[in-house]
Amino acid sequence: MIVAGRLSQKNGASYSPPLRSNARAQVGHLHGACATSGGVFNNYAIVQGCNQVIPVDVYVPGCPPRPEALLYSILQLQKKIDAETVLSSAL
Numbered sequence: 104m105i106v107a108g109r110l111s112q113k114n115g116a117s118y119s120p121p122l123r124s125n126a127r128a129q130v131g132h133l134h135g136a137c138a139t140s141g142g143v144f145n146n147y148a149i150v151q152g153c154n155q156v157i158p159v160d161v162y163v164p165g166c167p168p169r170p171e172a173l174l175y176s177i178l179q180l181q182k183k184i185d186a187e188t189v190l191s192s193a194l
Contacts, residue, residue, distance in 0.1 A: 107134040131159035
């Protein structure tokens with residue numbers, strides 16, 4: 104799952120139960136400051152950090168993130184997925 108931008112409380116509530124029920128079915132990939140920390144939107148309707156709602160594997164810093172950072176994060180995610188074994192993902 105790629106989160107590129109801010110996440111509202113309403114959407115976060117709908118993502119959380121299905122993602123938490125699966126042991127390791129999803130991969131979280133956050134793009135930018137809004138997804139990572141809520142950005143400048145500090146109010147009741149915006150989740151202050153998507154890691155409170157969904158499991159996150161890769162963070163991409165920046166506002167907006169640079170293309171080099173996006174490519175690097177995708178390569179890191181690919182390495183992480185390749186390093187997982189079938190047995191460790193089932194646990």
